[in-house]
Amino acid sequence: MKGAPRRIWGMMYRHLALFRRSWPRLLELAYWPVLGMCIWGFTASFLTRRLGTGAAVTVSALLGGVLLWEVCLRSQMGMAISFLEELWSRNLGHVFVSPLRPWELVAALIGMSFIRMLVGVAPAVALAWLLYAFNLFVLGPVLVLFFINLMIMGWWVALAVVSLILRHGAGAEPLAWSVLFGLAPFSAVFYPVSVLPASLRPIALALPSARVFEGMRGVLLDGVIQWHHLLWAFGLNGIWLSLATLLFGWQFHQARVRGALLSIGE
Numbered sequence: 001m002k003g004a005p006r007r008i009w010g011m012m013y014r015h016l017a018l019f020r021r022s023w024p025r026l027l028e029l030a031y032w033p034v035l036g037m038c039i040w041g042f043t044a045s046f047l048t049r050r051l052g053t054g055a056a057v058t059v060s061a062l063l064g065g066v067l068l069w070e071v072c073l074r075s076q077m078g079m080a081i082s083f084l085e086e087l088w089s090r091n092l093g094h095v096f097v098s099p100l101r102p103w104e105l106v107a108a109l110i111g112m113s114f115i116r117m118l119v120g121v122a123p124a125v126a127l128a129w130l131l132y133a134f135n136l137f138v139l140g141p142v143l144v145l146f147f148i149n150l151m152i153m154g155w156w157v158a159l160a161v162v163s164l165i166l167r168h169g170a171g172a173e174p175l176a177w178s179v180l181f182g183l184a185p186f187s188a189v190f191y192p193v194s195v196l197p198a199s200l201r202p203i204a205l206a207l208p209s210a211r212v213f214e215g216m217r218g219v220l221l222d223g224v225i226q227w228h229h230l231l232w233a234f235g236l237n238g239i240w241l242s243l244a245t246l247l248f249g250w251q252f253h254q255a256r257v258r259g260a261l262l263s264i265g266e
Contacts, residue, residue, distance in 0.1 A: 004107075007100050011108035015082055016115075029116055033070045033124035040066045041132045061220045063134045065189040065213055070121050071147055072187075072209055073180055075154025076161075078116030079109045080176035083162050087170075093262035102252050109162075110155055117151065139219050142230070146212050149233040153208045154180070156237070156244040163244070163251040169264050188213045208233040208240070 019025050044059040086092045095105065128134045137143060157180055164172040186200065187209035193201055204210040211233035218226040255261050 004104055007104050008108045012111045015112050029120040030123040033120045034127055036066060037124040037127050044132060057221055060134055061217050062190055063128055063132060064216055064220055067125055067128060067136050068146060068150060068216060069189045070124060071117060072150040072154045074117040074120045075113050075151040076158045076180050078113035079155055079158035080161050082109050082112040084173060084176060087264060096261055142219060142225050145230055146216060149208050149212050149237055152237040152241060156241040159244040159248050163247045166251040166255045183207060208236045
């Protein structure tokens, strides 16, 4: 392995080594998705008992929304937190003394985000099947497309957060945990976009997540794959990812000019 792949793997290995030596880090990855699945699973069980078996399909859409939202959330937080760990260890300046390029750092962060997401979401998916008899894979092969879109959304949101951290320093770090929750009401995770006020629907439809969850409900409730929502999701992800990449490139350049790569986080 030579050149860029070796440098990318080196950055990923640096983070993987931390997990190898710290079981609490591994436990933390699965803790929040499993806790969320337990809370919403018990809520779904209560609704099923109160509303009868006729509500089972609607409840399955609720649990599907919980699991798919975790895919987006864990992808975003996995990428942002991996970057923050470089800041907290005062390692960012040292990293870029090496031949590592900015896009290689981003590639390594994406790789770690994918691993973090799988480790975090897989136990919640298994728990949904074991305790609540909900099988996420009932969505069929289209589930892969849902996953891809939600992961990409998580990455461009994280890239925007990283850009703000490069610009504003430690003051912007809380955005790594909060920004995606701010988008949740417009993402139509648990309800259709039509429930939102008319003035807010354009905002929701500009988010790939809303398109994915509309598509998920189409499969679970109506048994129909709504391809137009998937096409819109891919298109919107392409636009937002391009904008986030430009923002990151600009802020990274500005941080280098200011010498902030050595002082950021202090």
